[in-house]
Amino acid sequence: MERHYILGISAYYHDSAAAVICDGVVIAAAHEERFTRKKHDAGFPAHAVRYVLEEAGVQLHELKAIAFYDKPFLKFERLLETYHAFAPAGLVSFLTSMPVWIKEKLFMRSMLHEGFAPLLAPGQTLPELYFPEHHLSHAASAFYPSPFDDAAILTIDGVGEWATTSLCKGEGAQISVLREIHFPHSLGLLYSAFTAYCGFKVNSGEYKLMGLAPYGDPESERARDFERKIRENLVDIREDGSYVLNMRYFRYATGLRMYDAARWQALFGVPPRTAESEDLGQEYMDMAFAIQNVTEDIVLRLARTARALTGCANVCLAGGVALNCVANGKLLREHVFDDVWIQPASGDAGGALGAALAVWHISLGNPRRADPARDAMHGSYLGPAFDGGQIARACRRFHAVAHVADNLDALCETVSDLLAQGKVVGWFQGRMEYGPRALGNRSILGDPRNPEMQKRLNLKIKYREGFRPFAPSVLEEYAGKYFDLHNAVSPYMLLVTDVAQSLRKPLPPDYHSLPLWDRLYWQRSSLPAITHVDMSARVQTVSRETNPRYWQLIETFRRRTGCPVLINTSFNVRGEPVVCTPEDAYLCFMRTEMDVLVLGDAILYKEEQTPLADDADWRKQYTLD
Template sequence: MPEAILGISAYYHDSAAAILVDGEIIAAAHEERFTRKKHDPSFPLNAAKYVLEEAGIAYNDLTAVAFYDKPYIKFERLLETYHSFVPKGLVSFLSAMPVWIKEKLFMKKMLNEELAKLGDGKVRVLFPEHHLSHAASAFYPSPYEEAAILTLDGVGEWATTTIGYGKGKDIKILRELDFPHSLGLLYSAFTYYCGFKVNSGEYKLMGLAPYGNPKAEQTKDFKRKILENLVDIKEDGSILLNMEYYDFATGLKMAKDKKWEQILGIPIRKPESTLTGEYMNLALAIQMITEEVVLRLSNTTQELTKAKNIVLAGGVALNCVSNGKLLKSGIFDDIWIQPAAGDAGGALGAAYAAWHIWMGKERKIVTGKDAMKGAYLGPEFSDSDIVKVARRNNARFHYFESDDQLYDKISDILAEGNVVGWFQGRMEYGPRALGNRSIIGDARNPEMQKKMNLKIKYREGFRPFAPSVIEEEIQEYFELDRQSPYMLLVVPVNEARKNPEPEGYNDLEMYDRLYHLRSDIPSITHIDYSARVQSVNREVNPRYWHLINKFKQKTGYGLLVNTSFNVRGEPIVCSPEDGYRCFMRTEMDYLVLGNYLFDKKEQEKIKDDTNWQEEFELD
């Protein structure tokens, strides 16, 4: 009988479920993809049902369920924090406590009630620590026998940063930085101040940073003021936040706006208001500081572990710009980042911790290969599911018997400048679409970024897009000498591809800079001539690889623009129905579900469709 562990992350943000069977990852998925509610924090009932079904395991036959943190220690942190700040924080205290007293303190009971919906057996429930779950999610599926481990996020129980060392089946946590001193919360405070949503807008801040002018006095001034007043960075990468300026420990927001305004000289930006140069410079300043902290921490990690390789997880590990800098620094020979680095990945990490630490099971590594199966760990749908969706929506489609003919047709469509919804196989685990739930286009097309941002995704015009490049061609386009399968490294575009900068480039208005043709692949070349690369491996995702390769045979370019298949505020599509609806609601030109091609010009409008802008809250 196989031994299976169900991992669960829930009740804070991005709930998810994952399953390990005899130590192998069989399935993992975010709850938001099923409920269609972005960052859904509720118990992942749908995701758990799905992973059990995918594994063919009945709930009652599970060896254990692993929850990704320790609720009592989180409660301890909460009480001690309020106690140490008293009498400040009364409002926050009164808001938080009812939730805890009614729900979270009884989490075990709540969890058991939810788990009872999956089966009536008594299964052992384990609670590995939050950062141990992150560390396990980073180390165990990595391709290394031994590695240094760095986890960075907002906060778990107490820890906000940990340095660890993994070898074989063992993980040792060597250093820990505790709440409230947190790099994740520092970044979130700036996300808040720049007018983006905390906990989802951090990647917008990262995308905004390159618009800042690194040579501007204002940027240097921001950096200096931040370091003098808001955060003290120590030589080893530890940070101390000056809590006089933050409100997250005792208030209901991230920063004390008035105090920040006095220091920085600019007011808090109103959400959705015009982005001006000062916020770009501020975003750049905090991005530079974040990179500095990550590099110092990495140096400390190397000194402590003497390891050649490092693995990363935690929300800050999704900062692919700092990941790129870490790789370039050469502190470690290689780095590997858990694709579901945020809290959703905690589900997988908790399951791994239960398997290797609690059960003491040995680890099997395939050299040079990670265990994530390309992060294609979610549900897939059959041809008959697709046909049902088409019938239900009275949709017209073309079916391709041969995959080759499909690739041939779609590569033509892409080369003509069309935008295609590409829906294939199993859904991705983690926040990135990696070619199975993607919207794709021609990277050479100078209009593509504008079209995708404004007419397809309905999101801010400044947001960058990432390329999917076949692995064999990476060095043709980018200064990168290895794979980047999970789109978690930002690297420079090759010098030879770049067009010269116009005079005073950094002083141009945002959109003048944005629409300057920076390279021969302009739609994926960010404003600072960088790109967030996803390399596509022929064995891991053969369909996507063949499509890009066909495109290369026709155009000479072995890469495409890849963005997640959703509109702003919507979770990435999960089912063919979600895909068809998203296709019909946007100005996407074509949709490919498996081997079925849908042309927008041939479709009738969806009857009784709701307005998606009302359905999905802006992120």
């Protein structure tokens, strides 16, 4: 029987990626940044395309179709109408953006042809190109791989073409759009404006703002005042979750900045924090707390509206705002829906997969059958894998000293012993993850019981801000005992939930008024390294079926220590994309104070390795995010 392959790509904005499906089944997907080592690489995803086609065993000209994740003309229409509406304001931004549109982006079809040309032999032609809308791509990435026959779909991001928020219903193979909120009114851009105001980078620092929010003092007058001012001046939130931004306070529609600094400063009485090197004062933590509350409120209202409009018991989420795990956790706790499924690649990279699925089911009219027992993402382990031979070659290239374990049991015994001794372990196994989270195949692991671990990981291994929390991986079987997950699973680390009451330790009465570092290093629970200052944790539940090797490692650690939880952070340093190859992993291992590296079955100890020669200025390779 003939098989039909569809390639989906996202490119030219941020987080380029490629994905391939075969008869609607997800085969492979990967971010371009992992291959080029350029964080958020926005270029044509040539490496990712080559990889996914190779993984699928198909050539470009044999594909049924190629799907690009948005509609360039519709985006251009939005740009023109926006500049027209705001004119003469925005002239500088207009003159900045037009050349790239007129020279390149308007001719997207030609650009794609040029990008694909090296993959075509003479006489071969490019398959038909499709351009599903940006939010449809997100919605498709959320609904089609989900385990639901029908579901409400909520997609929220910065902006696609016009839509910034979409409420859809997925039923069988169809997705119908029920409500949309259009640019310039955007929850994603509102959150990004606060990200920028607090001194973090737009499009990458939103995680940091979310991680900073729990440091806000919920009992302080200032935090409450910030929230009131946001609601009264910046965003008008309606009962159904729709919202209107007061554009007098924002500059992103016409300018090269997110916000009007003078108006914000007059409103909040706090100047913008212009660089991450500046001290992080309590006022910015309160601001992060306030905007996080507003964001959660909007998401919850939208979810209630989605439930009422669709009548569906379940919801699927995608779009950049769906990576706000705190809001996702609240959605779960409020029981607006019976179940919540979140696309692990919820950002624009996930649009590549969504575009391919949208073409398969909507444009080509193919049916869909959901499996209620499991989603169709294969644990999001959709990237390249490297076998023992490739790992051995990488070790030889670096003259690395490696000890190959006899079998998985022996490997897990050794590694869990090392973890229990307080060692930090780089864990490189199987296929790379699709989406921003490392889920146990490209991870740095540590013992969550160790009170020094958070500081050590942040400052000596990840080289990132000390306030940032770490996430736990917990065996699925023990998740309910350690975290208040309400019987849900969180395989993609996209839900923030509370650490179980039984693990918590008492807090001092003046806890919220303690300085940041005192609060951070207060022993809040028996798993201090993964318990955030507000007693929450961004949990990954690990299933034996989806990732047997990682499951076995944690199970061995549990038998050794009684603790079925590990710290799991992505295998990279700040500003670096998550490692892809054994070579990337070895370099990252040698450049940090990581103690042990595990590449497949091979164990490498730092003290046995020869330091890298001429590598003193490796940090210049990566721009801090």
